[in-house]
Amino acid sequence: MDRIARFSFFVAIQMLDLNVCKSGRCKNLGVPNAKEYEYNIRPLGFLAMRCGVCSATPPMLDNESYGLMRNHWQQQVALLSGKRCPDCGSHSIKRFGQSSNGKQRLQCKACQKTFSMRTPVMKGQQQLVEQIKNALFCGEEGESLIRLAAEKGVHFDRACEQLKRQAQESMWRGEPSKFMASTVFTLPYKGKGNQLWGIITTDIESGRVLHISTSLVPMVLPESGQYQPCADAPPLVVEISDSAIDLAQKQEQRFLLRQQFDRCDFGVASLGSNKHSHALPVLTAHAHFAVLNMLNHGDDGGAHLLSHEVFLRGACITQFSNQVKNQQMSLAYVVGETDGNIRLSNVRKLGWWQNHWQEFRDSSGASKAFSVLCGNMDLAPEAISLITAKQAVSFIEQNMSKLNLAQFTASRVDSFAAVLAARYNHELPVVEPNGLRMESDAQHIGVCL
Ligand SMILES: [Zn+2]
Ligand SMILES: [Zn+2]
Numbered sequence: 001m002d003r004i005a006r007f008s009f010f011v012a013i014q015m016l017d018l019n020v021c022k023s024g025r026c027k028n029l030g031v032p033n034a035k036e037y038e039y040n041i042r043p044l045g046f047l048a049m050r051c052g053v054c055s056a057t058p059p060m061l062d063n064e065s066y067g068l069m070r071n072h073w074q075q076q077v078a079l080l081s082g083k084r085c086p087d088c089g090s091h092s093i094k095r096f097g098q099s100s101n102g103k104q105r106l107q108c109k110a111c112q113k114t115f116s117m118r119t120p121v122m123k124g125q126q127q128l129v130e131q132i133k134n135a136l137f138c139g140e141e142g143e144s145l146i147r148l149a150a151e152k153g154v155h156f157d158r159a160c161e162q163l164k165r166q167a168q169e170s171m172w173r174g175e176p177s178k179f180m181a182s183t184v185f186t187l188p189y190k191g192k193g194n195q196l197w198g199i200i201t202t203d204i205e206s207g208r209v210l211h212i213s214t215s216l217v218p219m220v221l222p223e224s225g226q227y228q229p230c231a232d233a234p235p236l237v238v239e240i241s242d243s244a245i246d247l248a249q250k251q252e253q254r255f256l257l258r259q260q261f262d263r264c265d266f267g268v269a270s271l272g273s274n275k276h277s278h279a280l281p282v283l284t285a286h287a288h289f290a291v292l293n294m295l296n297h298g299d300d301g302g303a304h305l306l307s308h309e310v311f312l313r314g315a316c317i318t319q320f321s322n323q324v325k326n327q328q329m330s331l332a333y334v335v336g337e338t339d340g341n342i343r344l345s346n347v348r349k350l351g352w353w354q355n356h357w358q359e360f361r362d363s364s365g366a367s368k369a370f371s372v373l374c375g376n377m378d379l380a381p382e383a384i385s386l387i388t389a390k391q392a393v394s395f396i397e398q399n400m401s402k403l404n405l406a407q408f409t410a411s412r413v414d415s416f417a418a419v420l421a422a423r424y425n426h427e428l429p430v431v432e433p434n435g436l437r438m439e440s441d442a443q444h445i446g447v448c449l
Helices: 003-013 063-081 123-138 143-152 154-171 244-257 281-294 310-319 321-325 387-402 410-427
Strands: 037-041 048-051 093-098 104-108 114-116 179-188 195-203 209-214 302-307 329-336 342-350 355-362 367-374
Touching (some): 063 281, 123 143, 154 410, 195 387, 310 321, 310 329, 321 329
Parallel strands (some): 179 302, 302 329
Antiparallel strands (some): 195 209, 342 355, 355 367
């Protein structure tokens, strides 16, 4: 990549102001403080902004909360991957000897600050971390995990945090991805009706999980950035005869019935600890795509496939606005799944934005619909699929349920989700350069002997 492109990318990752235009073809896409903006207006009842160039009125977002979340992730990415400066976020980093305890030191070429890479698991916690891993992957119905948690109390929580860091370090280690799929999920935790809301992104070629985040953040956010249960649109009523494009149409109608496009409800989500909060899903999504950006995924463009949730488009296009503007990245919504042998069966314009949707069917009658939201899609219809992301979510859900993990607190469930995602990566078959799939010989996380 040449210097100019690097520089423009650097500007893109400094996305600190979310109140920008999010229209794919507008010159103000991703531009902060454009002169054509009007802030804090209420054209549809909720607080929004208007871009005078394209007339779009996206909801106002809480930059203060987002800034806190983004800083938290920037620190994690910097200290665990060494790919960013923890202070200024620059990717221009050089090696700078070793610290007195033998850790790699790095220096940021932009702000000159030096920092050491972090060891995910501290010396005093290694034994407990190993015990938890063994209980997670080899325990009978998770009973040993429950016993350990009861015995170790607060130390168990600290060990879970470190396990999560270890999982993140391994997920964030790989090569930058060009073609990504993201889907959303919820996971139950201790207490009636409590759920975490989350988002996961996979590389569609290798299937590996690149990043997973949930609404839980280890800080107290300002109230305007915190999730509150809200009146969502009534749930989808699915008929057996509904094809993928029918489901997409019903979902678009749901978005219009919401009090605010970017507010979804995921239950009570109460927290016992005052050290954590649930961020709004829309802010969680922005921070999630910002992390992918920090890890250089999509630097060289490509495609990002999204599950059909209205605010994922806004978050993804904002965080990758530079690549979208340069026509290097396309975004698409995907609904349904088919096998490889498909034919076009339907086209329709759907929703508030009248997006163009295409539906394909395979020989079994299964259908898949997608809508390319911006850019030139480099993928064939057969490859436009969320299957890699859905498989990772289903692995996590199955293990959560098998090990009865919903009885644990929100922060423990959040850690277990990351650990299971990393475990999923280690169980994936390795794809050789010639396209052959080999059985994984990677070192397993928590091998059961
Ligand atoms: Zn605009
Ligand atoms: Zn720096």
